[in-house]
Amino acid sequence: MVMAADSQFHVLAVDDSLIDRKLIERLLKTSSYQVTTVDSGSKALEFLGLIQEHQPTNFKSSSNSSFSSPNNHHQEVEVNLIITDYCMPGMTGFDLLKKVKESTSLRNIPVVIMSSENVPSRINRCLEEGAEEFFLKPVRLCDVNKLKPHMMKTKVKEDQNREEGEEESRTETELKLVQEEEGEIEFEMMSKKRKGGTEEEEEEGLEEEMRRRRRRYNNNGVATAI
């Protein structure tokens, strides 16, 4: 597995604040990801091809791939992870998360929620609804370093889905395969030099679920190839 080619990962960043879009875009690009930013949840769904677009929207994308208007539920541009602000006018990040997880074509895309407010009930609600991580804003490099394992997991899933030719819920065999694959990834990543791992912050008010996730990705979440 080649770890250096991170630009193969495409992240869709959703935030209504222009400053925060600039910031998250820079953070992700510094980590060598391909980034598309949109300013609302509905534009995110439009980009993902989940809703019909009414007016052409210009998406700010670092990729050269042209975004053609999708008219079905099929994703035109591959997105490996969605990172979204929680508090946005209209569709919130939580609404977006639910829409993604309810969609059979999108539910495998990992979703990460960002919020400036440390509200434990909100954090739990997002994690219960299937969010992979909850970052407190302002998001820092040490947070972005935690994204990779989630994307690796999806890649594995996608490969399996492609083999089976159909997107269905994971069977036990698939789960086992994913776990084996994760083990491999972890091993590879652990052998990389730790980077940015010193600022591991323990935010107050995070429940056990969050800590469990942290621990799970503690070793491989910090390896970033640039």
Added chain:
Amino acid sequence: MEVGLMQRQWVDYTKSLFLEDFLDSQFIELQKLQDEGNPDFIVEVVSLFFEDSERLLNDLTAAFDQPDVDFQKVDGHVHQLKGSSSSIGAQRVKNVCIAMRSFCEEQNIDGCLRCLQQLKQETCLVKNKLENLFRMEQQIVAAGGSIPSTELIF
């Protein structure tokens, strides 16, 4: 002026901005994201912050000119300003926002107005401070020097 002296002055000035709480560690995070490929990242983000804060302060002033203050709307504006100030590390602005939001919750108009006045002052102050800092950086670069790393001066 000699480059070494300009660099020392820059270091002292930067230190004072952190010691006087104008800036916090988030500003160092921004510096980590600025590189040869993006030499103007901080100036860009900081400019966006000042455009944003000017708009929000005008909206807030207008909100308190109404006979019936819409505290929900006020809270929304302050929430935005709190977010953008914390994103650039403008700590004193952020702290006033936090105070103003609790006055908002109490629907305390006097408290809110005092905070609004402070927000105007603090935004103006940090703007001047950052403009000075950027000017010093331009002079160092123009003289052929490089900007020291903020992480190393603490």
